[in-house]
Amino acid sequence: MFTAVTPDCSPTASLRVAAPPAVDVVVIGAGIVGACTALAAVRAGLTVAVLDRGPLAGGTTGAGEGNLLVSDKPPGPELRLALFSLDCWAEIAGHLGDLNGLPDGGFELESKGGLMVATDDRSLGSLTSLATGQAVAGVQVQPLGPDELRQHEPHLAGDLAGGVRYAQDAQLQPMLATARILAAARAHGVRVHPGTAVTGLLRSGERVAGVRTAHGSIAAGAVVNAAGTWGGEVAALAGVHLPVLPRRGVILVTQPLPVLIRHKVYAAEYVSDVASEDPGLESSAVVEGTRSGTILIGASRERVGFDPAMPVPVLRRLARQAIRLFPVLGQVRLLRSYRGFRPYCPDHLPVIGADPRAPGLLHACGHEGSGIGLAAATGALLAQILTGAAPQVDLDAFRPERFEPAA
């Protein structure tokens, strides 16, 4: 005899019933992208289940800083996506706030602004030309001379060449955001199943028609691959190739302090690091405070597969680079460090959209270091595709099949 299944999010809750349940959409991955996709889809009128082999925000979502950046993106499709995503984040914050009564939805969304600084004239030159192009693309930029920098960040080193302030850059707490968004999604009827690995895909002819898990199968009209750095594995279940690879990064966490640093502050070299093809270590200081008082210091990039090591020389180098920007940090102690694996594609652009090689499968992964910022737009666009609406942003640059050798 069947008893009512428990109304919680335990792995087996809804999978225990006799007939395989059917939903419009199964989202694989309970990180920030999966959460945003599930919320957008259910709000668009679809029935949704979210599965993750681990806990919520257990992958790259839980290993970053929570940046919503336009400043680090040169003009192009990713910048357009980032600008759209800022609007989507504001909308989500408003929606969650209406539901849960918390200010801005309760995930520490803060439009703090970014400040990119140059240590010498050469990097100031590249920064200025980047900002000029960004301004044309609709980004609010405010060039600052060496003297003006400290009016915005009093603790900056006194010998910097100049910088640019980006008022639109923002920050949020990614794990909190994922949890709050999934809570809102559940309130709308989304089923969330952590601890439920997808072991295979159901097929109906050529079509992807659902997922298989250790706890049972779920039939679905569409399956969304929001598996982040592990998105290539999900694609492989459908027999398609998606070159998403890990790029390791570490973050240092200081002891909690009173507000010392107001913006997200980073060295202009960061932008060239992001775009670099060098497989070795790249690092440039990215420094920002959090609401709990700690200061986060990134950002390193290494292509070392999923090597879980915490490389001490990298920690040392990041600390040195951060002190170069903010000498006061030399007196501050670190509490801990953490690391994660950014999902990167060969062209450093995310994969967003339906996969023509596997009808019924859609991708929303490979956002590299911009997954938090781009998640809200990604979710909104996926919901538009899933409901047959025209996507508000041109997705051509993000096509899943773009890595196939030309025929």
Added chain:
Amino acid sequence: MSAGGEFGFDGRAVPFIEGQSVGAALWADGVRAWRSTRIEGRPRGLFCGIGVCFDCLIEIDGQGDQRACVTPARDGLTVRSQEGAGRDPLES
């Protein structure tokens, strides 16, 4: 019972046995909380007890943000509860 000693905690003496951490000695003396959280002022003491969670931060000999659970108790330490954002003084 091994040798031990006493350290000062908020103006009184707390005994410890050799090898005990500051946090363990405080527990043995009936103290469960010695820090208040930064935003809501909630009480905090040992949580993981093994150096991972940083919940048990405490001020020792004038230096804030020490982990009580992994700091060995020593004779004559001056230990204080930590309020809000406990920290070392910053000069700049």
